[in-house]
Amino acid sequence: MxxxxxxxxxxxxxxxxxxxxxxxxxxxxxxxxxxxxxxxxxxxxxRWVARPTPDNIVIVAIDDASIAAIGRWPWRRALHAELISRISAQQPLAIGMDVLFNEEDLDYPQDDVLLADALSRSGRVVLPVLQRGHGPAADSSDLPWRTFADAAAGLGHVYVAPDPDGVVRSLYLSEGPAAAPWRHFSLALLCVAEPSAPPCSTREPTAQPGQAHPPSVQGNAWQRADRRLIAYGGGPGHFTTYSYIDVLRGQVPPTAFQGKYVLVGAAASGLGDMFATPVGHESRLMPGVEVVAHVLDSRLSGVRIDPxxxxxxxxxxxxxxxxxxxxxxxxxxxxxxxxxxxxxxxxxxxxxxxxxxxxxxxxxxxxxxxxxxxxxxxxxxxxxxxxxxxxxELDRLQREGLSLRLPDGASDSRDFLEKRINAVERASRHLRDLHHFVSESLQQLPTPILVCDPQGRILLTNAAARRHLGIMHPAANLQGESAVELLRDLVLPGTEQPLITHDTLRNRSLPRHTEARDAQERSLLVQCSPFTDLAQAGWLLTLVDLTEMRRAQLQRDQALNFISHDIRAPNASILTLLEMQRAYPGHLDCAELVQRIERYARKSLSMAESFVQLASAESQEYRREPVDLVALLAEAVDDLWALAKEHEVALVVTHAPEAANTLGDRGLLSRAVTNILHNAIKFSPAGGTVRCAILDRGKYWAVSVRDEGPGIAPEKQDQLFGPFKRLHERSHPGIAGVGLGLALVRTVVERHGGVLQVNSEVGQGAEFVLLLPVQA
Structure with a gap:
């Protein structure tokens, strides 16, 4: 996998x-x-680089109103001379005349003189240069007429480079013959206003008298360089604009052009160049003069966009x-x-x-x-x-025996993916049913079972496991809990080391079968089975409670020891006496022999009777009937009066109510009280007193018997009630007994729903208290 x-x-x-x-x-x-x-x-x-309308750039538009007032285009050059004079009078930084004057006016030659004079007197006018012809193969410049070129402050090309979709997004800052390209019109304006600016260090070519073009330009291939994206400051109409006719009429503010760049160009419908731009709203076109104004504005604002x-x-x-x-x-x-x-x-x-x-x-x-x-x-x-x-996966599940051949539903689609989904849904439902069946079966098992991953996180438990861990709520969910923490008190006998740890789970070093003991002194057989067929194996932990079996084995061993030693010893003594009498007749007189045989026989019978009584008390059904503990104590005192007299011990009842009723087996209760009194008499010294009392402790009657014997050390008191336990066998060897009396007392009291207590210190006697439920 x-x-x-x-x-x-x-x-x-x-x-x-x-x-x-x-x-x-x-x-x-x-x-x-x-x-x-x-x-x-x-x-x-x-559009994100839009800027506020600049106050240092003004456009004088040859618009429809001017055409209507002056007449059709072209106009006489005397009007342009007048316009330049009026603008120059306000001391602008530069004037860009985006109108091509590439030949002399033969009809009105005096107008050329006026225009050349206006250009010369202004000293701030830039005229445009165009490429003659179309396409990159054209190799000459279409310059202004030589007189105007000489009078102008500078020349600049006004070509823009539309993209294949016809939108103007860029231009070339340098364009013209390879030997001496022209600056863009906006740079020429900047060089007129600021001659010391960096792009103004080179000079443009000039024509000689009688030539339409400078000799260095003739015959050179046309080249374009330094392509720049146009950082438009806004859409059409972004700049302050005055109508051409209004300027001629003097209908503009007296400082409209002072200290500003003034661009003059066509904006009338059907006149001049109109371009589609990225910032054009509702398909509005932008005049070429306004495109130049945007290029100049971006240069002055320091805004530059490069691809x-x-x-x-x-x-x-x-x-x-x-x-x-x-x-x-x-x-x-x-x-x-x-x-x-x-x-x-x-x-x-x-x-x-x-x-x-x-x-x-x-x-x-x-x-x-x-x-x-x-x-x-x-x-x-x-x-x-x-x-x-x-x-x-579906094929593999079917090969491994999981039946998935269910009839297709009426709503199944012909889509292959939906068919796969429906098949997986059926398989999942089948697996869920199988998982539910396994889980329910697991819950019904009487043995505690825990399923955990290699880190010890519990994946599944059954009800027996929850009961074993002391979690009585039926809906309790241990999923995700740590099995190491829940079973941390499960230790190996002898070493007292924890059986289940993170290391043993992770390293898969848990023994398959081992016996351990928990904090409640339960003997448990722990069966650890790894999931060896998974990539990351988990663990199946099964806890088998061996406590009763171990207790039964202990009782069996004790019984065998009792039979082989304690009961066998008196019988062996009897046989020894008989063999001695047969071998040595007259060594013992008949009366003494009978007396010894009788003593050994009674001792053997007494031990057998005690053993049978204990076995009966542990296994037989009790006959429940009302019992008066006051009367029962009085009868026991009377029965043992002779024994107390023999041991020179006073037997007194210090306190008792008129009646102390409980429900139980009278014979066994009487035997338990008699055993307690008998032990107290045996261990009391001559001249001592055994004090008996019955006290009311709410839900219980407390039958108390206190002696003045040697006492019992606290650390040995837990061993008192085990069968065949004789704690004073070495200190008081003369006191007979096989250690079954107190075991019977504890069994009888606990099976009656009571508690047996002992209060004692070494050398201060002992008090045994039988707590039995009150019965009205």
């Missing part, structure tokens, strides 16, 4: 390792493939999936499900929060897909393995 379990565990770990390898590989691939899912999460994360490196992104996706796989291997289904859900939520929250917290953007689609697949895939494998295991 142990090897089967190990094989099953090894197979489970191999399956888990293969599934983990396949799933982790899939996660790495999906991390770069599920762009749509990644964009959904990343766009939500970009995570491929290695870091792969680790970000692999770690939660690996943790989920480990939990699925070690924990249960519910814990695995909760872990997968928690890790997915944590991955999603981190993906949303890390752009704002750390400036890193991850692609979590691989991790989310892996976490979504880990639980069902592993559950499928475990479910398949469980169904296979159930089928094998």
């Amino acid at each position: 142990w090897s089967i379990a190990r094989t099953r565990s090894l197979q489970r770990h191999i399956e888990w390792a293969l599934l983990s390898a396949a799933l982790l590989g899939l996660v790495v691939w999906l991390g770069t493939s599920l762009d749509r899912v990644n964009h959904i999460v990343q766009d939500a994360g970009l 995570a490196s491929p290695v870091l992104n792969a680790a970000f996706n692999l770690v939660p999936v690996a943790v989920a796989l480990v939990v699925l291997l070690l924990a249960g289904p519910l814990a695995g499900l909760l872990t997968c859900a928690g890790l997915a939520a944590a991955t999603l929250l981190l993906s949303l929060a890390l752009p704002a917290w750390a400036g890193l953007q991850f692609a979590p689609a691989g991790a989310l897909a892996g976490l979504a697949l880990a639980y069902p895939l592993w559950s499928w494998r475990r479910l398949s393995a469980a169904a296979h295991f159930l089928r094998l």
Whole structure:
């Protein structure tokens, strides 16, 4: 069984390792493939970096109101010159004119002069640069007309890089011919306002007179570099915006542009470039000039978001999936499900929060897909393995004789798993019935039985075991209790060492059969049977009470000793006298011979009679009848008066009520009182007094007999009432007896529901008290 379990565990770990390898590989691939899912999460994360509306960036929009007031586009360049002059009058930091002036105006050449003059006088205007043609194969720049380029404070490209879904999420800070790329429009504005800024250390290429483009740019492949994610501060309309026509009319505050970056660009419907952005609400598009404003705002605010490196992104996706796989291997289904859900939520929250917290953007689609697949895939494998295991176990139970061929219920499903479950339910019900039958049978056994595990924890007990342990409540449950503690007083005779310990249970060193003794002086045969067919063997402990058998054996041995020695001795003396008389006639006269034979015969008869009386007192049914203890004591005193006279002992009754009624066998009670009085007389010295009394002690009558004999040491008083015990055989050898009198007294008193007490000290006499129940 142990090897089967190990094989099953090894197979489970191999399956888990293969599934983990396949799933982790899939996660790495999906991390770069599920762009749509990644964009959904990343766009939500970009919304978390929203910022308040900045007060240092202003947009002048060529909007629908301006088109309606001025006329259709394009407008005359004299209007743009006027706009630049009005804005420059308020001393802005920089002006970004996101309008392309790539050729001269042949219809109104004087307007070009006005515009060039306005650009030159302002000294803060940045003009845009575009790539001529389409696609990365185009290799030339579409620059402003040379006069305007010379008059402008700077040039910058305004190209953005839409993703395949058409949403603008990033741009290139450097774009243009490989020999001399252009800065982004926002960086050009920053360099105009702060020429000493780090990105402003290089100069852009300039065209020579008569050339549309600088010679260093001609013939160079177009390149883009330094891709950056756009940290949008808000949705469309996030910045302070003034209408173009309002600026021309002077309908703006006098400090609207002072110390600010001013961006001029198209925002009218159907005019200019409009882009879909991650922060666009309700599919609203954002003008290109506002995209530039967001890039400039993030630069000024120090907010930067970079896409995570491929290695870091792969680790970000692999770690939660690996943790989920480990939990699925070690924990249960519910814990695995909760872990997968928690890790997915944590991955999603981190993906949303890390752009704002750390400036890193991850692609979590691989991790989310892996976490979504880990639980069902592993559950499928475990479910398949469980169904296979159930089928094998049911087949094995049937092969081993457990009948499970029960008719299918009408409600059985055609689903194979439900069929397995129904079969296991029937098998479990069968096993429960069998367990109930075994348990009930065990409860009916009269022998105490305990079933425990190798650590001594009790698994099952029967009613006899609970009674043996002194637990009388029928519903008491000892399951989980320690058998070592409950049986700690069970010791080996002679060594007094505990029989059942944690070490002997764990090491399986308990003897199969051994005899022990408990604190109640019970002799017990302990049978210890290990469950050798289990991987971790338990123990079946059976306690057989041998106390009565050992007592019977002791009584038998005592009886044999009595017969072989005490009764045999007088008879042997008689035979010796007869042989001496036959061998030496006349050695003893006839009278003395008869007298000695008679004495030995009476002694033998007396011992036999005492033995028979004790045996009868222990085994026969008592005849219950009302008995007056006062009268019974008086009769015993009268019967022994002659003996007391012979021993020169006074026999007196010091106290007695008028009547002391009890219920019992009069003959045996009389014999018990007579034996006590007889012993008191025998052990009292000449001239002594034996005092008798009957006292009322509530539920008992106390028949007291006190002598003035040698007394009994306290440590020997427990031996007084055993059969054939003569404690004064050495100190008073002249006092005859075989040690059966007090044994008979104790037996009679206890069988009448009473108690026999002794109070004595050495040299101070002894008092025997017979406590017998009061009977009205």
